Amino acid sequence: MVDYPRWKYLLIAVVMLIAAVYALPNLFPQEPAVQISGGRGATADDALLERARFALEKAGLEYRLAVREGEKILIRFPDVERQMQAADLLRRELGQGYTVALNLASTVPGWLAAIGGKPLVLGLDLQGGVHFLMEVDQRAVIEQLENRFAEDIRVLLRENRVRYRSVVRAPQGIAATLLSEADRERARGLIEDRIQELSVEPGVTAEGSFQLLAKVKPERVREAVDHAVEQNLATLRNRINELGVAEPIIQRQGANRIVVQLPGVQDTASAKRILGATATLEYRAVDMGVNALEAAQTGRVPPDSRLYYGRDGTPYVLKRQVIVSGDQLIDASAGFSQDDGTPAVFVRLNSAGARRMLDFTQDNVGNLMAVVFIERIPEVRIDENGNEVRTTRVVEEVISAATIRGVFGASFQTTGLRSPQEAAELALLLRAGSLAAPVDIVEERTVGPSLGQDNIERGINAILLGFALVLGFMLFYYRMFGLIANIALLANVVLIFAALSILGATLTMPGIAGVVLTVGMAVDANVLIFERIREELRAGNTPLAAIKGGYDKAWSTIADANVTTLIAGLALFAFGSGPIRGFAVVLCIGILTSMFTAVTLSQAIVSLAYGRRRKLATLPI
Numbered sequence: 001m002v003d004y005p006r007w008k009y010l011l012i013a014v015v016m017l018i019a020a021v022y023a024l025p026n027l028f029p030q031e032p033a034v035q036i037s038g039g040r041g042a043t044a045d046d047a048l049l050e051r052a053r054f055a056l057e058k059a060g061l062e063y064r065l066a067v068r069e070g071e072k073i074l075i076r077f078p079d080v081e082r083q084m085q086a087a088d089l090l091r092r093e094l095g096q097g098y099t100v101a102l103n104l105a106s107t108v109p110g111w112l113a114a115i116g117g118k119p120l121v122l123g124l125d126l127q128g129g130v131h132f133l134m135e136v137d138q139r140a141v142i143e144q145l146e147n148r149f150a151e152d153i154r155v156l157l158r159e160n161r162v163r164y165r166s167v168v169r170a171p172q173g174i175a176a177t178l179l180s181e182a183d184r185e186r187a188r189g190l191i192e193d194r195i196q197e198l199s200v201e202p203g204v205t206a207e208g209s210f211q212l213l214a215k216v217k218p219e220r221v222r223e224a225v226d227h228a229v230e231q232n233l234a235t236l237r238n239r240i241n242e243l244g245v246a247e248p249i250i251q252r253q254g255a256n257r258i259v260v261q262l263p264g265v266q267d268t269a270s271a272k273r274i275l276g277a278t279a280t281l282e283y284r285a286v287d288m289g290v291n292a293l294e295a296a297q298t299g300r301v302p303p304d305s306r307l308y309y310g311r312d313g314t315p316y317v318l319k320r321q322v323i324v325s326g327d328q329l330i331d332a333s334a335g336f337s338q339d340d341g342t343p344a345v346f347v348r349l350n351s352a353g354a355r356r357m358l359d360f361t362q363d364n365v366g367n368l369m370a371v372v373f374i375e376r377i378p379e380v381r382i383d384e385n386g387n388e389v390r391t392t393r394v395v396e397e398v399i400s401a402a403t404i405r406g407v408f409g410a411s412f413q414t415t416g417l418r419s420p421q422e423a424a425e426l427a428l429l430l431r432a433g434s435l436a437a438p439v440d441i442v443e444e445r446t447v448g449p450s451l452g453q454d455n456i457e458r459g460i461n462a463i464l465l466g467f468a469l470v471l472g473f474m475l476f477y478y479r480m481f482g483l484i485a486n487i488a489l490l491a492n493v494v495l496i497f498a499a500l501s502i503l504g505a506t507l508t509m510p511g512i513a514g515v516v517l518t519v520g521m522a523v524d525a526n527v528l529i530f531e532r533i534r535e536e537l538r539a540g541n542t543p544l545a546a547i548k549g550g551y552d553k554a555w556s557t558i559a560d561a562n563v564t565t566l567i568a569g570l571a572l573f574a575f576g577s578g579p580i581r582g583f584a585v586v587l588c589i590g591i592l593t594s595m596f597t598a599v600t601l602s603q604a605i606v607s608l609a610y611g612r613r614r615k616l617a618t619l620p621i
Contacts, residue, residue, distance in 0.1 A: 020498070025117040026120055036094065056086060122507055131259070131260070133443035133444075141224050149195060157187060188200050195214075198216060199217055248260065283372075284318040284372055309397060316398050347411070369401070470520060470523055480620035485530070488526065505582075525558045525595065528557055
């Protein structure tokens with residue numbers, strides 16, 4: 001009699017039930033869909049849903065279902081071709097006030113989705129989509145640093161009454177021109193003491209002018225580039241997630257590059273627009289000495305000011321000097337103003353921004369300060385020769401101009417927003433909405449959905465063929481025990497897909513290769529156990545003793561073999577990238593699940609089949 005603990009039967013039953021539930025969503029394929037979301041100041045309401053339906057029906061485009069889900073509209077289509085046609089049509093019909101994005105709609109039943117059941121995410125090579133390799137412009141990062149430090153030097157010299165002629169950016173760094181040798185030495189001491197990120201050395205001395213040359217230290221440049229890449233990662237991730245692109249992959253590569261993959265997206269022009277569209281705020285002083293209406297009519301604006309317009313067309317003349325900008329924001333959250341209950345964004349600045357805001361408000365209580373919203377939207381169009389032309393459309397508008405009623409610094413609120421939804425969107429964009437540095441697309445690749453479908457079919461065929469060969473061999477060679485091994489192997493595949501679904505992993509072609517390899521490796525443990533049982537039988541042991549001895553004595557060999565492979569898989573995950581890491585994830589999960597099914601599950605089945613038989617003469621092995 002082979003005694004097998006009841007708690008192990010219970011454990012196996014619970015694990016397999018959970019695995020079956022979370023592997024089940026993979027049987028429900030996703031449907032091509034178009035998602036419509038409101039832009040800044042626009043909402044996706046029932047009226048918009050009716051407009052979209054009317055446009056599709058007028059064009060004769062068949063769709064399965066069109067519904068409003070919260071603040072977005074989702075329209076499902078029977079195939080990718082109709083999805084693409086509908087997306088182009090809706091972009092033309094709805095205009096720039098709305099975002100039309102390609103998406104994949106889930107068909108998983110509601111009860112399954114409610115407990116967290118979701119299908120595996122398919123990678124770019126299986127689903128089709130666009131791939132971008134983007135590079136952060138390091139030169140632009142250095143320029144931003146030098147501009148910022150140049151302004152800090154000017155403020156520092158003015159506050160300490162050091163006479164200077166100019167502080168400008170130069171090819172070698174920041175050049176400060178002083179009026180005397182004493183002024184230069186004093187300025188050098190102040191800069192070295194107060195702005196420790198700069199290294200200072202004497203520059204060219206000419207008649208009546210003495211120059212200092214300040215350079216940003218290399219470690220500060222590296223830190224700024226690293227910060228720019230990380231902020232751009234957050235920017236792109238939040239932007240794409242908000243626009244509804246299905247399961248994007250956004251990750252850092254090397255020191256200054258970012259990989260962006262958008263599965264399911266085939267419109268590269270739209271994808272580039274999504275990636276590059278960023279928003280920020282600038283706080284500027286209103287020029288109180290100029291009549292804005294008169295300036296708008298005549299075009300005469302002071303050289304240190306500039307003409308802007310509000311959302312309602314109201315003109316404003318604002319000072320060119322920016323008080324604080326979006327890159328000095330630490331946090332932004334949406335809420336309602338305590339003064340009048342209107343939607344507001346509560347802003348918190350870093351120390352440098354807080355100091356500038358405090359200095360400005362101390363001197364300008366009673367004057368007006370304007371908030372300028374700036375959105376840069378890259379656009380790609382095809383000219384008459386078929387060439388791709390890249391342009392950038394910049395939207396600048398004053399969202400509020402309020403009187404400064406008191407002195408404030410690090411924390412304050414911005415009002416003038418149209419709705420709570422707009423306040424929430426603006427807060428999101430401000431938290432990570434401004435690219436810290438420009439990015440250039442250095443590599444671009446599009447994978448068509450037909451090629452992705454072909455890869456899926458090939459991958460499924462590879463899994464089925466490998467599965468059939470292994471099942472057939474085990475059944476032929478080990479008979480009844482081979483059938484038990486095949487049941488364990490099927491359970492192993494269920495466990496793999498359930499684990500990948502729970503982890504939210506992305507399945508790619510290398511991942512499919514990992515599944516095929518795991519199918520072959522999963523029976524290794526059963527082969528070791530069954531051969532050990534055979535040896536025990538040949539040594540003259542009884543069938544029940546042979547079963548017990550086979551499982552007990554094969555365990556150490558199985559553990560050694562799988563642990564060494566697991567170490568290799570972890571090394572691939574740690575040092576690899578992209579597809580290699582995907583293969584490593586599937587391999588590691590497959591090793592762990594195969595050890596469970598090959599040893600624990602198969603032993604439980606064998607114990608149920610033979611463990612209670614006291615007079616067992618032979619084993620069908």
